[in-house]
Amino acid sequence: MKILNDFIAGVNQALFPNQTTPQQLNQTRQLLSEQTQNCHQPFGRAVYNINGSMGTHGADIPSWKARQYAQDSTDVENGLRSNTSAFARSSVGWAQIGDPAGTIMNFGGALLAGAIDGTNYTTGNILRMEKLV
Numbered sequence: 001m002k003i004l005n006d007f008i009a010g011v012n013q014a015l016f017p018n019q020t021t022p023q024q025l026n027q028t029r030q031l032l033s034e035q036t037q038n039c040h041q042p043f044g045r046a047v048y049n050i051n052g053s054m055g056t057h058g059a060d061i062p063s064w065k066a067r068q069y070a071q072d073s074t075d076v077e078n079g080l081r082s083n084t085s086a087f088a089r090s091s092v093g094w095a096q097i098g099d100p101a102g103t104i105m106n107f108g109g110a111l112l113a114g115a116i117d118g119t120n121y122t123t124g125n126i127l128r129m130e131k132l133v
Contacts, residue, residue, distance in 0.1 A: 003100050010101025018056040025055035028066045035070040042113055043086040044073035050105075065093060079126070083113035 025033060029051055036048040047069045051061070072089060075081035087110035094102030120126040 007100040007104065010099070011105065013054050013057040013059055014050045014101065014105060015053065017053045018058075022056035023058040025052070026058075026060065028061055028063050029055040032061070032066040032070055036073045039073050039077055041073075041076045041083055042116055043076045043083040043109070046087075046109060047073055062097075068093060082117045084110050084117050087113050 032051050033048060033055070036044050036051065039045055039048060051069070054061070069090065072081060072086040076083055076086050087106050091103050091106035091110060094106060117126075
């Protein structure tokens, strides 16, 4: 039951910012926010939005995970990694530390991003992306 409660709380914090008593982003979350605020790809946008929402709840993020998110977001923006692989890598990272919400949400992101990445390759949009031109 604890896993289910942790999952529900994590999803709630990720998707719904704290409207009653929002907290300032801690230093790690603030740095991650600054590093992802100009991302245009789905992975970086998701990291930016969820990081901000979770930060309003005072939720912490391990510094290694924040660095990984920032690097993966940059790699996706520069065409060095797909959105799908960034979400999948993140899902594995959360699974390794036993975080059900991070694991499942990032796995879902990988599934959705697969369709977006596939469309970008099929239509040739991957060749026209800002960072790759």
